[in-house]
Amino acid sequence: MGHSRETPHIPSAGLFLYDEDCGFCRRSVDFARERVRTRTAFAAWQDVDLSAFGLTPEQADEQAWLIRSDGDPVAGGDAIAGVLAHGRFPYRTLGRLLALPGVRVVTRLAYRAVAANRYRLPGGTAACALPPRGA
Structure with missing residues (x-):
């Protein structure tokens, strides 16, 4: 992928990590920025030094993460609730x-159901499909 990895600053509202290869994820982030107008910062997990947050690429690919201002990562539905x-x-x-x-x-x-079917949702493509569990 050739992305540079960095450890971004975490604002008080947290840093949301999403999959930039997923059209549905990108559309969701656009919605959060434009409609929700969240104070949360966003970064593609592919551009971030995941190890700085104790995460692996496999974990980041499986679900979205919100890194709280104290550095504590929360995933999936908890991350979405935090952004909102x-x-x-x-x-x-x-x-x-x-x-x-x-x-x-x-x-x-609900988050798990959406994540498992994100390739079927608006903006989703085959690239949005999650790898089978254990793969």
């Missing part, structure tokens, strides 16, 4: 709701 929680109303409220203990279970399940 730093957005404007009503997304901020939705993000906080999705992070509630009882709701978080559903948030995580």
Whole structure:
């Protein structure tokens, strides 16, 4: 891929790592920037020194990650809730709701279903498909 790897600054609203090879992921990031207007920063995981956050390329390819300002990485549905929680109303409220203990279970399940089918969603292509588990 030839990407330069760097350790970006983590703002107080966190750093969201996404798959730049996935059209659905890129569209989702555009939505978060333009509509949600989150204060979260974004970086393609392919451009970041993942080891600085204790992550591997396999982990980053499997799901999105939010690196919190304290350096703690959270994944999947928890990462999406974190991005939303730093957005404007009503997304901020939705993000906080999705992070509630009882709701978080559903948030995580919904994230896994979306991630597994992202190649079928708007903007998705065959490049968005996740590798089979254990591959």
